[in-house]
Amino acid sequence: xxxVRVVQKVSSTRxxxxxxxxxxxxxxxxxxxxxxxxxxxxxxxxPGVILTSTGARSALPRRTPLxxxxxxxxxxxxxxxxxxxxxxxxxxGSNFGRTGHPAWTANLLAHPEATVSWKGxxxxxxxxxxxxxxxTAAWKAVLAFWPPYATYxxxxxxxxxxxxxxxx
Numbered sequence: 082x083x084x085v086r087v088v089q090k091v092s093s094t095r096x097x098x099x100x101x102x103x104x105x106x107x108x109x110x111x112x113x114x115x116x117x118x119x120x121x122x123x124x125x126x127x128p129g130v131i132l133t134s135t136g137a138r139s140a141l142p143r144r145t146p147l148x149x150x151x152x153x154x155x156x157x158x159x160x161x162x163x164x165x166x167x168x169x170x171x172x173x174g175s176n177f178g179r180t181g182h183p184a185w186t187a188n189l190l191a192h193p194e195a196t197v198s199w200k201g202x203x204x205x206x207x208x209x210x211x212x213x214x215x216x217t218a219a220w221k222a223v224l225a226f227w228p229p230y231a232t233y234x235x236x237x238x239x240x241x242x243x244x245x246x247x248x249x
Contacts, residue, residue: 089227089228089229092229093229093232093233095178095236097177098177098178098179098233098236101177102176102177102179105146106145106146109129109131109146110131110144110146113131113146113198117201119200119201127148127149127227128148128149128150128151128170129146129147129148129149130146130147130149130170130172130197130198130199131144131145131146131147131197131198132144132145132146132147132172132185132195132196132197132246133145133195133196133197133198133203134185134188134189134192134195134208135188135191135192135194135195136188137184137187137188137190137191137192143184143185143188145183145184145185147172147173147185148173148227149170149171149172149173150170150171150173150222150223150226150227151169151170152168152169152170152171152245168247168248169245169246169247169248170197170199170245170246171211171219171222171223171243171244171245171246172185172189172208172243172244172245172246173223173230173241173242173243174186174241174242174243174244175230175233175234175241176233176241177233178232178233178234178236178237179237180237180238180239181239182239182242186242186244189208189210189244190210193207193208193209194206194207194208194249195207195208195246197246204248205248205249206246206247206248206249207246207247207249208244208245208246209244209245209246209247210242210243210244211243211244211245216243219243219245220241220243223243
């Protein structure tokens with residue numbers, strides 16, 4: 082599809098990385114609220130969730146719209162035959178290729194129990210930072226899913242954090 086390729090190319094630019102973090106989450110939160118959780122604007126390109134985590138320092142609830150990679154039952158270790166995105170998701174802490182880790186990743190490290198809004202349903206989840214071979218395998222799948230993440234990683238010295246979130 083030419084449309085997807087154009088979006089991937091645009092989303093890999095430095096200009097996009099400067100503007101998108103200020104515009105896309107605000108639009109997603111507004112649209113999500115107006116549609117009572119049934120619609121995310123950014124999910125027209127990539128699957129998305131609204132993550133509600135506990136602030137690492139504030140201990141207050143923090144709502145963050147995020148692109149995600151839904152996993153099937155076999156990828157997540159759940160029973161096979163699970164609908165994609167029904168049991169687990171990979172969250173990618175790319176921060177649009179900016180230098181620092183996004184705040185939501187610190188929140189999940191401090192408080193791994195969270196909630197995601199997925200297709201209009203609030204689902205309690207537990208998050209786990211992926212490391213070692215497990216991270217390597219997930220990163221490979223993430224790059225096949227959305228190649229611009231490679232550009233984001235190339236721009237920064239930090240290793241982009243990957244979390245697997247699973248239903249509690």
